[in-house]
Amino acid sequence: MAPPMIDPALFGELKSKIEEDISVRKELDQILDDLEQHVSFTQGLLSRIHSTPRSKYATLLSEVEGGIKKEIETTGRLSTFASQYPYYKYNHKWTRTVQDAISTVILCAWLGGMSPASKPGEVGRLLTLEDVGEAFGVPVNLKDRDAFHITIEEYLLGLIAVIDELSRLAINSVTLGDNAMAVQISGFIKDLHAGFQVLNLKNDILRKRVDSIKYAVKKVEDVVYDLSLRNLIPQESQ
Structure with missing residues (x-):
């Protein structure tokens, strides 16, 4: 009898690979469900800044930092698990959630949270990509190995979300x-807008989001202009 033209083991191997992929995706989904819940909780707390005087930020930000701590712990689980598999095979599943988590950390720090002991409550501090990686305890912009990391694009998209907020x-x-806060925000986002202009962006999504910054700049400039017409800008801000 002639030997089979196709090795029966071929489909057995494919079946095993498919089952492994399904198992990996299920585990990632579970971890990401947890991370999304923590991010959503933290975003909810941060939304209260719009109705909270700056004098009461300390209490609010301590709650925000509690939410961020859970984000960091869950991101650590994600990093440990995802690093066992090819990064670019699964990174599309978590990149949006990671961007949102990054934005909560950057915004919390800008408002005066997560500050070093030497500068408690310093409003206006911008975390760098490396600062964000250190906060989450994960590598950034990896080029030398295939493992979970925070990308430059994720950092920039998280930063754009902070500009909108x-x-x-x-x-x-x-x-x-708090007119001084409006003036400070205006200067900050104008500086960021200028910084984004020097980037040579290839990512289409990122380029579209960067285009939206000019509208945020214009909106805040209008607020400051109106304050200046009414002579309501604090002298130190001028």
Whole structure:
């Protein structure tokens, strides 16, 4: 009898690989469900800055830092598990959630949270990509090995989300009587906008999101201009 033209073991091997992939995806989904819950909780706390005077930020940010701690712990689980498999095979599953987690950390730090002991409550501090990686305890922009990491694109997209939130805060801070905050935000996001202009961006999603920054800048500039017309800008801000 002629030997079979196809080795029966071929489909057995494929079946094993498919089952392994399904198992990996299920585990990733579970970890990401947990991370999304922690990020959503932290974002909810941060949304209260729009109705909270700056004098009460310390109490609010201590709660935010508790939420961020859970984000960091879950990101550590994700890093440990995902690093066992090819990065670019599964990274699309977590990149949006990681961007959101990054934005909560950057915003919390800018508002005065997560500050070093030498500079407690310093508003306006921008975390770098390396600072974010250190906060989460994971590598950034990896080139020498195939493992979980935070990419430059994820950092920049998280930063753009912070710009959107701060442009809203500029308006609400005036409502709360904190005109100096609006002026500080205006200067900060204009500096960021200028910084983004020097980047040679190839990522289409990132390029579209960067285009939106100019609208945030314009919105905050209008707020500051109105304050200046009314002579309501604090002298130290000028």
